[in-house]
Amino acid sequence: MTGRPTITQLAAELGIAPSTVSRAFTRPNLLKPETVALVQKAAEAAGYVPNHHARALSTGRAGAIGLIVPDIANPFFPPLVRAAQNYASDLGLSVFLADTDEDPNREDRLISRMAPQVEGLIVVSSRLASSRIRQIADSQRVAFINRDVPETYRVLLDTTAAIRSALTHLAELGHRRIAYVGGPPQSWANKQRHSAVDNFTKAHALEVMHFSADPGTYEAAKALGDSVAASGVTAVIAFDDVIAHGLMGGFAAAGVEVPKDVSVIGCDDTLATTTFPALSTIAVNVGAAARRAVAALSENPGSTSLTGARVIFEGTLVLRGTTGPVRSASSPLTLEPELDYPTTGSVQVRRGSDS
Amino acid sequence: MTGRPTITQLAAELGIAPSTVSRAFTRPNLLKPETVALVQKAAEAAGYVPNHHARALSTGRAGAIGLIVPDIANPFFPPLVRAAQNYASDLGLSVFLADTDEDPNREDRLISRMAPQVEGLIVVSSRLASSRIRQIADSQRVAFINRDVPETYRVLLDTTAAIRSALTHLAELGHRRIAYVGGPPQSWANKQRHSAVDNFTKAHALEVMHFSADPGTYEAAKALGDSVAASGVTAVIAFDDVIAHGLMGGFAAAGVEVPKDVSVIGCDDTLATTTFPALSTIAVNVGAAARRAVAALSENPGSTSLTGARVIFEGTLVLRGTTGPVRSASSPLTLEPELDYPTTGSVQVRRGSDS
DNA sequence: TCTTGTTTTGCAAACGTTTGCAGAGAAAAG
DNA sequence: CTTTTCTCTGCAAACGTTTGCAAAACAAGA
Numbered sequence: 170m171t172g173r174p175t176i177t178q179l180a181a182e183l184g185i186a187p188s189t190v191s192r193a194f195t196r197p198n199l200l201k202p203e204t205v206a207l208v209q210k211a212a213e214a215a216g217y218v219p220n221h222h223a224r225a226l227s228t229g230r231a232g233a234i235g236l237i238v239p240d241i242a243n244p245f246f247p248p249l250v251r252a253a254q255n256y257a258s259d260l261g262l263s264v265f266l267a268d269t270d271e272d273p274n275r276e277d278r279l280i281s282r283m284a285p286q287v288e289g290l291i292v293v294s295s296r297l298a299s300s301r302i303r304q305i306a307d308s309q310r311v312a313f314i315n316r317d318v319p320e321t322y323r324v325l326l327d328t329t330a331a332i333r334s335a336l337t338h339l340a341e342l343g344h345r346r347i348a349y350v351g352g353p354p355q356s357w358a359n360k361q362r363h364s365a366v367d368n369f370t371k372a373h374a375l376e377v378m379h380f381s382a383d384p385g386t387y388e389a390a391k392a393l394g395d396s397v398a399a400s401g402v403t404a405v406i407a408f409d410d411v412i413a414h415g416l417m418g419g420f421a422a423a424g425v426e427v428p429k430d431v432s433v434i435g436c437d438d439t440l441a442t443t444t445f446p447a448l449s450t451i452a453v454n455v456g457a458a459a460r461r462a463v464a465a466l467s468e469n470p471g472s473t474s475l476t477g478a479r480v481i482f483e484g485t486l487v488l489r490g491t492t493g494p495v496r497s498a499s500s501p502l503t504l505e506p507e508l509d510y511p512t513t514g515s516v517q518v519r520r521g522s523d524s
Numbered sequence: 525m526t527g528r529p530t531i532t533q534l535a536a537e538l539g540i541a542p543s544t545v546s547r548a549f550t551r552p553n554l555l556k557p558e559t560v561a562l563v564q565k566a567a568e569a570a571g572y573v574p575n576h577h578a579r580a581l582s583t584g585r586a587g588a589i590g591l592i593v594p595d596i597a598n599p600f601f602p603p604l605v606r607a608a609q610n611y612a613s614d615l616g617l618s619v620f621l622a623d624t625d626e627d628p629n630r631e632d633r634l635i636s637r638m639a640p641q642v643e644g645l646i647v648v649s650s651r652l653a654s655s656r657i658r659q660i661a662d663s664q665r666v667a668f669i670n671r672d673v674p675e676t677y678r679v680l681l682d683t684t685a686a687i688r689s690a691l692t693h694l695a696e697l698g699h700r701r702i703a704y705v706g707g708p709p710q711s712w713a714n715k716q717r718h719s720a721v722d723n724f725t726k727a728h729a730l731e732v733m734h735f736s737a738d739p740g741t742y743e744a745a746k747a748l749g750d751s752v753a754a755s756g757v758t759a760v761i762a763f764d765d766v767i768a769h770g771l772m773g774g775f776a777a778a779g780v781e782v783p784k785d786v787s788v789i790g791c792d793d794t795l796a797t798t799t800f801p802a803l804s805t806i807a808v809n810v811g812a813a814a815r816r817a818v819a820a821l822s823e824n825p826g827s828t829s830l831t832g833a834r835v836i837f838e839g840t841l842v843l844r845g846t847t848g849p850v851r852s853a854s855s856p857l858t859l860e861p862e863l864d865y866p867t868t869g870s871v872q873v874r875r876g877s878d879s
Numbered sequence: 880t881c882t883t884g885t886t887t888t889g890c891a892a893a894c895g896t897t898t899g900c901a902g903a904g905a906a907a908a909g
Numbered sequence: 910c911t912t913t914t915c916t917c918t919g920c921a922a923a924c925g926t927t928t929g930c931a932a933a934a935c936a937a938g939a
Binding site for chain 1: 886887888889890891893894896
């Protein structure tokens with residue numbers, strides 16, 4: 170009759186108090202087992218399902234988290250969304266998804282709009298100014314992924330070490346002139362990868378050239394193929410796999426062969442082995458990052474904001490078919506052995522193991 | 525102090541009634557302009573934002589819709605999710621996203637769990653039994669995408685006509701033996717495409733062979749490359765672009781050239797021009813479908829279920845680089861001209877124009 | 880049988896809105 | 910100056926839960 174059955178209706182039907190019915194679901198150990206059985210049977214029969222809004226109003230817990238990404242159509246994000254949603258679901262949380270379309274204003278609006286109605290927010294690859302981010306982190310429960318603003322709760326997919334490995338590998342194959350082809354300039358990951366390349370090449374006397382695919386699409390990268398090839402580099406590291414793939418398309422069109430003429434390494438491992446040749450890349454554990462962020466939000470649900478933390482998952486180099494020895498037979502370089510970066514006290518380093 | 529400011533606090537602060545404050549936001553035309561200005565200023569200053577749960581409880585409107593997809597990592601879905609979310613956002617609705625992991629039980633559970641807390645549900649490519657779907661449609665506000673169960677509200681991306689065009693095109697290029705490589709067997713789209721191919725080839729005396737990539741991944745399809753090539757077909761239509769792409773990978777590994785030795789046509793246009801050669805495919809307006817579904821849910825918000833409807837958006841053939849004349853020079857077939865299928869009264873046919 | 884203690888249940892307030900109804904003014908009409 | 914009609918605002922109930930507190934029921938110890 171009157172829509173979905175409520176706790177009160179169930180109670181009336183059974184001749185008991187609404188509070189008892191409520192407890193049958195939320196604190197069954199407080200009740201006589203027979204009572205909870207009774208209630209459960211009646212609930213089942215009537216098709217009762219609890220009203221989340223009423224519960225949220227009463228308890229102050231929203232039972233949901235918000236997830237904000239710049240562009241869900243970018244293959245980097247779906248696995249992350251998936252992992253977040255699965256894990257949240259395990260914790261009894263629903264997830265609101267929103268897409269900012271790479272627009273900082275839209276992102277800001279979405280954050281304000283969602284924040285009050287959720288347990289907390291996960292903001293991935295934020296395009297907001299650092300000052301604004303810190304402000305937001307002060308008053309909202311929000312975990313950032315791939316955006317490194319001090320004092321905020323952030324989980325980072327760090328590719329620095331993997332990039333060093335990649336460059337070492339390239340150097341050992343005899344490569345001396347290397348290109349970095351960047352992605353979205355506002356992106357933390359892009360800046361991080363950019364400087365990882367810079368630092369390493371500087372330290373080891375490799376020559377580096379910078380390009381940037383803007384926007385970071387296959388087409389933009391493909392269009393860059395000619396100039397990258399013409400620059401005389403023998404290897405390229407791309408901001409991500411789609412740019413690497415676009416480059417490969419551009420190279421193919423220009424008659425430049427991979428890896429014979431030029432080696433290519435991507436990042437994020439979003440394409441797996443679907444390119445030809447299969448793309449060498451830096452794999453990154455988005456699932457672990459997503460789960461960590463969800464967990465952070467679900468912990469101490471009371472507080473009005475998250476305490477700052479910097480959680481790091483390191484990427485790993487995976488070699489496939491797009492890397493090979495340099496064409497011109499220059500002697501392979503031998504680099505001094507890599508030393509592990511010391512990890513400062515406040516930094517947790519983890520190697521992601523996916524479940 | 526005590527968390528977010530509430531309507532009651534604002535009211536007390538201004539010395540007016542909570543109802544007035546409420547009306548300042550929801551029915552400003554009932555109030556003296558100065559009053560609403562006053563309230564708005566105070567709200568702004570205090571950083572007031574309405575509590576969605578309380579509102580939902582009071583009005584019975586959830587202000588959110590649920591979106592359920594089998595696998596967000598499949599490139600078919602992200603654009604759909606994106607369009608749904610954008611349009612919902614325009615309508616002032618948030619969207620809950622859930623991923624069923626292709627598991628019907630999980631799907632069923634998710635539907636039951638989400639339904640009560642949202643305005644309505646969009647279920648994409650449902651893997652549920654038709655009987656269960658009809659049952660659900662009876663008691664819940666739910667719009668299905670790409671699942672055609674009578675009496676439900678469903679929006680379908682129809683590729684039948686486009687497949688006829690594709691086959692016509694192939695026949696004109698001289699192809700006589702054609703393969704259809706299917707995807708998820710429970711998928712409505714797969715069945716639809718399968719029989720579209722069957723019907724046409726039967727009617728025009730073309731030879732057809734059926735294969736199936738299970739699961740519908742790049743790898744599975746790639747592994748199928750050998751047998752498809754060995755079957756002697758000169759053209760293949762794949763369930764979707766990722767299978768088409770996988771096939772191309774398999775063909776390349778087997779030394780079979782596309783389109784010289786075999787033509788391939790994909791479906792859904794999820795890969796655009798990122799393959800080599802660029803994949804000929806059937807483009808489909810997922811955005812329009814998503815928007816239609818969202819609109820359906822936002823209309824007559826009162827009702828307990830949606831009235832049945834069958835909204836159709838037709839796909840269009842887009843020819844790129846993977847189709848060419850058959851290798852062995854058999855004479856091109858001339859087919860009798862296509863006739864438009866009559867559309868029965870209850871069927872709305874639309875050609876999607878994206879905004 | 881009377882305490883005392885423990886387990887089980889009920890009462891009622893609270894969460895933050897919205898909204899039907901009615902009261903208070905003010906303006907218009909007589 | 911009274912009545913009528915509006916316009917604007919306030920009161921209070923309602924939405925469906927949860928939960929602190931207290932009452933009731935029962936068991937156990939004396």
